[in-house]
Amino acid sequence: MKTSQKHIVIIGGGPAGLEAADNLQTLGYDVTILEKESAIGGKVINWHQLFPDRMAAKDVMAHLTNKLSSNVRVVTNANITEIVTGNGKYKIFFNQNQIIEAEAILITVGYDLFDARIKEEYGYGIYDNVITSVELEKMFCQNKPILTQQGKVPERIAFIHCVGSRDEKAGIEYCSSVCCVTGVKQAIEIKELLPKTDVMMFYMDLRMHGRYYEDLYLEAQQKHHIQFIRGRLSEAAENPDGSLTLKADDTLAGSPIKVKADLMILLVGFSPSACNNKLSKMLNIELGNDGFFSPCNTHIDTNSAHTSGIFVAGTCTGPKSLEYTLADARSAALKVHKYLVYAPVSEVLN
Numbered sequence: 001m002k003t004s005q006k007h008i009v010i011i012g013g014g015p016a017g018l019e020a021a022d023n024l025q026t027l028g029y030d031v032t033i034l035e036k037e038s039a040i041g042g043k044v045i046n047w048h049q050l051f052p053d054r055m056a057a058k059d060v061m062a063h064l065t066n067k068l069s070s071n072v073r074v075v076t077n078a079n080i081t082e083i084v085t086g087n088g089k090y091k092i093f094f095n096q097n098q099i100i101e102a103e104a105i106l107i108t109v110g111y112d113l114f115d116a117r118i119k120e121e122y123g124y125g126i127y128d129n130v131i132t133s134v135e136l137e138k139m140f141c142q143n144k145p146i147l148t149q150q151g152k153v154p155e156r157i158a159f160i161h162c163v164g165s166r167d168e169k170a171g172i173e174y175c176s177s178v179c180c181v182t183g184v185k186q187a188i189e190i191k192e193l194l195p196k197t198d199v200m201m202f203y204m205d206l207r208m209h210g211r212y213y214e215d216l217y218l219e220a221q222q223k224h225h226i227q228f229i230r231g232r233l234s235e236a237a238e239n240p241d242g243s244l245t246l247k248a249d250d251t252l253a254g255s256p257i258k259v260k261a262d263l264m265i266l267l268v269g270f271s272p273s274a275c276n277n278k279l280s281k282m283l284n285i286e287l288g289n290d291g292f293f294s295p296c297n298t299h300i301d302t303n304s305a306h307t308s309g310i311f312v313a314g315t316c317t318g319p320k321s322l323e324y325t326l327a328d329a330r331s332a333a334l335k336v337h338k339y340l341v342y343a344p345v346s347e348v349l350n
Contacts, residue, residue, distance in 0.1 A: 005201065006029050006030070006103045006104075006340050007029070007030045007031075007032070007093055007100070007101065007102045007106070008024055008029050008030070008031050008032075008102055008103065008106060008303065008323055008336060008340075009031075009032050009033075009090070009100060009102040009104075009105050009106070010024075010030030010031060010032070010033045010034070010036060010058075010104070010105075010106045010107075010108055010112055010317070011034050011080065011105065011109055011283075012033075012034075012035065012040070012042075012106065012107065012108035012275075012314070012316070013033045013034075013037075013040035013042070013076070013108075014041065014042020014043070014044065014108060014109075014110045014314065014346055015038070015041075015042055015044055015060075015061075015064060015314070015322060015325055015326060015329070016108035016110070016313045016314025016315070016316075016325050016326070016329040016332075017033055017035070017040075017042075017106075017108035017314070017329070018033075018040065018041075018064040018065060018067075018068070018326065018329075019064060019325075019329035019330060020108060020313055020327045020329040020330070020332050020336075021033055021068060021072045021108055022064070022067045022068060022072075022271055022335045023329070023330055023333035023334070024333045024336065024337070025060050025068070025069055025071040025072050027337050029071070029337075029340075030071055030073075031071060031072045031073070031097045032071070032072075032073045032074075032075065032100055032102070033072065033074045033075065033200055034077055034078035034080060034092070035075065035076045035077075035078055036073050036077070036079065036092060036109075036275070037076065037077070037278065038076050038077055039064070039076060040065065040074060041061050041064075041074065042110050043110065043111075043134075044057050044060065044061055044157050044322065045057070045058075045061055046134065046137060046138055047137055047141070048137050048140035048141045048143065048189075049140070049185065049189065050322060051178075051181045051182065051183075051184075051185040051210075051216060051321075052181065052210065052211070052212035052213050052215065052216045053212070054179050054185070055273075058155050058278060060322070070246070075094070075095075075153060076109075076270050077095070078095060079094055079095055080092060080093070080094045080278075080282075081093045081094060081097075081278075082202050083105075083282045084280065084284060086347050088103070089101045089102060089103055090101075090102050090103075090104075090105055090309065090341055091170065091330045092105070097166070098222060101123070103309065103340055104309045104310075104311065104339060104340060105283070105309065105310050105311070106311045106312070106313060106333075107279060107293065107310070107311065107312045107313070107316055108314045108316060108329065108330055108332075109273045109275040109276065109279070109316045110273055110311075110314060110315050110316060110317070111270040111271060111272065111315040111316070112270075112271045112272065112273050112274055113132075113134060113268050113269075113270070113271065114163065114164025114165070114170075114172070114176075114269045114270070114318030116163055116164070116266045116268050116270045118164070118170055119163055119164070119167075119170065119266075121231065121233075121235050121236065122163065122266060123236050123237075123238065123264075124162065124221070124237050124262070126238075127236070127238040127244060127262060127264075128148070128149035128192070128238070128242050128335045129148050129149055129152070129154075129238075129242055129243070129244060129261075129262060129263045129296070130236070130264045130266065131263070131264075131265055131266070131316065132163075132246070132265070132266050132267075132268045133179075133182055133183065133186060133209075133265055133266065133267045133268060134268060136265050137186070139185075140189060140274075144195075146190060146193060146194060146263075147207065148179070148242060148243075148262050148263055149242060150241070150242045151334070152195070153194065153195055153264040154194070154261075154262035154264065155196075155197060155198065155262055156198045156199075156200070156260065156261045156262055156263075157190060157197055157199050157200070157261060157262065157263045157265065158199075158200045158201075158202060158244075158246055158259070158261040158263070158264045158265070159183045159187060159199070159200065159201045159202065159264075159265045159267060160202050160233050160264060160265065160266050160267060161180060161183055161202060161203040161204060161266070161267050162176075162179065162203070162204050162232070162269070163179075163266040163267055163268050163269065164176070164268050164269035164270075164271065165179060165269035165270075166204060170347060172269065172271070172290075173290075173320070174290050174318070174319070175207060176269030176270040176319045177207070177209075177266040177270070177318075177319035177320060177321065178201065178319065178320075178321050179268075179269055180206050180207050180208055180213075180267075181210065181213045181216060181217075181321075182214075182267060183203075183265075183267045184201070184208075184216050184217050184220050184226075185216060186265070187199045187201060187220055187224070188216070188219065188220055188224055188226070191220075191224040191225075191226065192224075193217075197266070198227070199224075199226045199227065199268055200226075200227045200228075200229055200247055200259065201226060201228045202229050202231060202246075203225065203228060203229070203230060203231075204230070205230075206228070208247075210321060210323070215229050227279075229248065229250055229257070230250065230251050230252045231248040231250045231251050231252075232246070232248065232249070233245050233246055233251045234248055234249065235247045236264060236282070239260075242262075243260055243261065243262050244260065244261050244262075244263075244264050244266075245258060245259075245260055246258065246259050246260070246261055246264070259269045260310075269316075269319070270290070270315060270319040272287075272292050272316075273316060274292065274294060276291060276292065276316065277291075280293070283305070283307055283310050284307050285305040285306055285310055285312075286305070286306050287308050287327075290318070292316060292317050292318045293305065293316050293317050294317075295312055295317060301335075302317065302328070302331070303331055303332040303335040304335060304339075309339065311332050311335055311336050312332070312337075313325075313329045313331070313332035314328055314329060330342040
């Protein structure tokens with residue numbers, strides 16, 4: 001059986017979808033990527049530098065997109081309305097009843113960002129000088145000066161960790177995995193641009209679990225003199241001049257603290273993609289209690305869904321760094337290949 005006769009649909013054109021498509025085209029398959037946004041690339045296209053080595057995100061995206069050949073068709077603004085099975089294939093209906101057929105489907109829809117407005121006590125969307133880490137990254141990308149809404153160079157900036165992560169009050173109990181190192185990277189970038197600005201990091205626990213992440217943390221402390229305060233912010237209030245008064249409990253010192261900041265940056269976490277519920281119902285595949293897709297086995301089969309011929313990869317199964325997302329995509333491509341070439345007849349769709 002020639003693999004070129006097989007067609008695979010990848011739902012989601014972010015880094016995982018692009019990396020999986022490249023591996024599948026190399027194996028000889030025809031691939032269609034269905035991307036709901038107007039451009040492929042996912043959220044990485046809005047990123048400036050990547051941790052831990054500060055590589056430009058645009059260079060990574062160029063590497064991922066330039067590898068795609070004519071065997072990979074990309075459809076943007078794709079709105080999937082129905083998926084049905086029959087004759088050993090999946091039929092995917094999208095964009096006013098356009099139809100494509102595939103022997104396998106790989107889901108790589110990524111994640112959504114936590115809506116910081118839910119944490120009203122932090123004042124996002126209410127106070128002028130409260131922004132998210134994503135908005136800060138866009139400022140880096142666009143070479144915009146780091147200024148307050150009043151046009152002032154901030155003398156003191158506060159980062160708030162775990163906004164939408166490990167927060168029972170917000171209904172999210174998991175760790176988003178990359179917020180700590182993102183905050184450290186961004187704090188260093190700010191100090192490089194504004195060396196006279198004081199930068200504080202309010203954190204619960206620093207989870208610097210990746211290779212060289214600890215080196216970045218030590219650089220932040222030793223070279224850039226960034227201040228790390230262990231404690232969750234309890235309240236932020238706006239002052240008449242637009243600055244902010246922050247109240248928190250310093251859990252290391254065992255005492256409450258109150259500090260002033262000109263700019264506050266919220267490190268927002270991962271939320272399950274809004275696509276997950278829709279695709280879960282269409283394909284009869286399971287979601288975990290956290291809203292991310294559940295693979296067949298979290299140890300030995302992390303890419304197969306519970307429905308034959310359906311596979312998952314990337315951050316649709318939970319928070320991951322870009323490094324692990326790309327590795328997971330390569331694993332998923334091989335899993336799809338093994339399924340199509342070696343699966344017993346009883347496992348192929350009826």
